[in-house]
Amino acid sequence: MTAAHQFLEQARRITRDLRHRGLIQTALRKYEVKRDEKKLAFPDWESARQAAAEVKWDAINHLDSYLEEFVARLEARGTRVHWASTAAEARDAILGVVRDRKAKSIIKSKAMTAEEIHLNDALEKEGYEVVESDLGEYIVQLRHEPPYHIVFPAMHLTRDEISDLFHRELGSAQTREPEELTMIARRVLRQKYITADVGITGANFAVAETGMISITENEGNARLTAALPRTMITLLGIEKVIPALEDLALFLPMLATAGAGQTLTGYNTMYSGPRQPGEADGPEEWHVVLLDNRRTELLADPEQRDALHCIRCGACLNVCPIFRNVGGHTYGTAYSGPIGSVITPHLRGLKDWKHLSGASSLCGACTEACPVKIDLHHHLLQNRRNAVVEDAPVLERLAYRLFAVVANHPTLWQFAKELGRTFQPFHRWILRTKLDPAKAWTATRDVPPMAEMSFKEWWRTRQ
């Protein structure tokens, strides 16, 4: 089954699931209230968006020099940097380190880039145990499913479902209390931090000026993942670079507000290198894997380059009525929602993923919500245009050609309306049957009747 078929099948199933719809809409409405409240902490949210977009524009348009600066500073403090052009190269780099350290157990904090390159599958296939330490990620890992949302990986589950899952997988007692559920996971995870040989993290920002990475989180799990094991590996996309340390003063609150309706995320940590001589703690070695995986191709597209501004806050998913109705798993991609629909065709091929750009009403709520002002919904339009140029749908184009001829000739246009009026009464004979050519519409919607006198007929009689 192609990705497009899978999307349609899944969308058909999930849009009928009213329980799912209610759960997601309620959760995201709460998010919207909190987000709007926290936006007030900014002197002016719109100016903050503009400033953030400009910083990102600078970073992305000078990516080569900022990356070099970032890497030079990292290496100066003894960090080993691996450049990975492809997902396979990134997996190999990480597997190489894990093998060299003769690791058995790996603890990992949240990283969508790891989902993008299917890192856990690769590690598990080699026999390593990988445990997700973010609570939501841990929950979906126990369910053997990918994260539902780039920021809220388990938002599709209720407390009862999580309790059942823990009961089944961990043998814990049933409870509906979020605190108790968290404690159950914590007891398991604390042991894992201590025994893990390698900790793998993602990164929210990479600061070129100081050669630091910034990780922002609410549970403290990323800190433990980074600090306790002897070896730390950080995987990040090359677009995560920002020029200066002071840029974080804008981006950290912005990410927290847009992403989760928080003023600031609970734990904000900067990492600048492995344990230095004389220091008491921290990993003995740190490997940073910089992933391209076709990001440079997106960089080469002047129209859609701004999609690399993305800070993965998930704001566009949260407001997207498509996402809110089909849910995160339907997309079948690491990055779902509007940003996923924009970048997946670039990262994984337009031919197989163009349907994501089609599955949008182009309402623009995403573009309005994006804190770094990515022109998301217009990029979906451009993807549609590019898909037609690459692989022309012959019948559809012919139909539009024909329509153009009819629409531009008053006599033909009049004739078409009369034809419609004549045949509309017969439509109800085949309405909603297999023979109904308009079934996609009529299955759930009534068809408005053709007017007995069209506007143009009225206008002509009036003149």
Place this chain on the structure above:
Amino acid sequence: MTVTLFIPCFIDALYPRVGISMVQLLEQLGHRVECPDDIACCGQPAFNSGCWPEARAVADPVLTRLRSSEVVVVASGSCGAMLKKFYTDLFAGTGREDEAATLSGKVWEFSDFLVRCLGVTDLGARFPARVTFHDGCHGLRELGIKTSPRRLLERVQGLELIEMTDTETCCGFGGTFSAKYPMISTAMGEVKCAAAQATGADYIVSNDSSCLMHLQGLLTVRKQPVKTIHLAEILASR
């Protein structure tokens, strides 16, 4: 002034009352109205489907025909956005981009034209009913129209406007999207209808008949009592 009224294809064929109301209102305000007979569509269906050469085949004569117009009023926020915003993209690199930019400067959506161009809010309308207003996305986000329709509704005698929750959320029509992804479009429409019904309104009003066609289609099949009506029809009610 002479107003060129652009009547989109579906309003011509399905909702002539919307266009007729607009003609009456504009004439009532003392303007001369002309409706070009030789153009029927803005080309948005092909444009949104990615078929830009085919969209240009529809849009080329529109651009030519409207060249001499003083001001162009479009009877739909969505088609208005096509003429005002997307023609510059569609014609980029074709040699007609300047014409598209000139046209953009004189295009108005109907309700915005009344309020922000003519400065009119009271048209002497009377429509005793409770209504809720649905913001069509193209009008709202491409053209920035939010207050104009509401200011017009405020002055309608007997009318009570009750805002629904998530009034800025898309109804799910989305042009060809509604037929290509009917299950998503329907789910979005259901959410919208539920929000409208929760207000207890008799009517869902919009400045876009395409959203209303989708919503009315859902409401009729579900035998729900809420009705849909275009803003211009309310403004022309006495």
